[in-house]
């Protein structure tokens with residue numbers, strides 16, 4: 001596969017900005033108009049917040065590379081995975097010309113970022129069991145189709161996508177396939193991380209916002225072919241990942257066991273919630289490989305409004321294709337889940 005041919009011509013030719021810290025990170029630094037005396041945040045003296053952060057993200061790429069046994073040349077960090085979605089669209093899709101394919105229903109940002117970049121979106125429904133309809137996708141592909149977004153486990157349906165379908169698409173599509181694994185830690189089935197190596201057009205997207213419990217630091221990453229990673233570095237803002245975030249990521253990776261414990265607790269709570277929801281006569285619960293549950297009831301709007309009135313905030317997904325009368329609830333703490341179920345008992 002010729003990845004170069006897929007990249008927008010102006011991006012391929014782009015001469016990236018050469019930032020001060022991309023050249024020198026130590027010495028008598030009088031090159032970036034920083035405050036040489038120090039920062040007002042004395043508590044963070046060690047981090048030298050008066051200096052711009054490492055544009056190459058080396059320390060966090062090394063930590064993550066070690067943790068996942070992935071070559072750091074294949075890792076790129078973004079300000080949340082949302083930033084990476086935007087960067088990828090800008091790298092591969094010519095505004096007003098190219099199109100992307102987005103199976104529905106799924107995470108809304110793929111479409112929003114495509115719209116922002118003036119890229120037309122071809123929507124293809126998932127199958128009845130929320131799997132990829134590969135035939136319908138192949139039927140939608142034309143010469144201007146640059147990317148396909150797959151979300152596994154899918155938000156908001158909660159299920160993991162079949163591996164054979166992902167492989168079939170990756171092997172037969174002459175464009176980029178993004179697999180968003182934001183919720184993969186909660187899934188029993190295998191990640192697609194081991195097949196990135198086999199398919200140069202496959203980009204795996206992950207985040208620190210879910211299992212790691214770090215939505216507040218804004219950190220996502222992707223694992224992809226080196227050529228794609230190099231272009232992401234060319235296009236990103238020079239100092240996108242800040243030092244506080246890098247420090248938090250490095251510390252978090254050292255404490256990965258805590259993340260694993262969170263995951264086990266959340267899965268145990270999820271199973272309890274599924275069981276409780278299944279006890280309601282008019283509720284249909286969908287299988288979840290994630291930290292949320294999709295369920296269908298007879299009057300979703302009313303249930304949603306009544307829960308909100310009780311200060312229990314879940315997500316109404318009932319206007320999305322295939323999701324009439326469907327609501328999505330995140331797995332909360334044991335206490336929160338109990339309050340949610342009690343409220344539901346009263347309402348239903």
Ligand SMILES: Cc1ncc(COP(=O)(O)O)c(C=O)c1O
Nearest residue numbers: 080081082107155182207209220
């Ligand atoms: C499927 C999916 N991808 C990506 C994101 C965004 O992640 P981040 O916080 O890393 O931007 C979300 C957030 O809800 C999501 O559901």
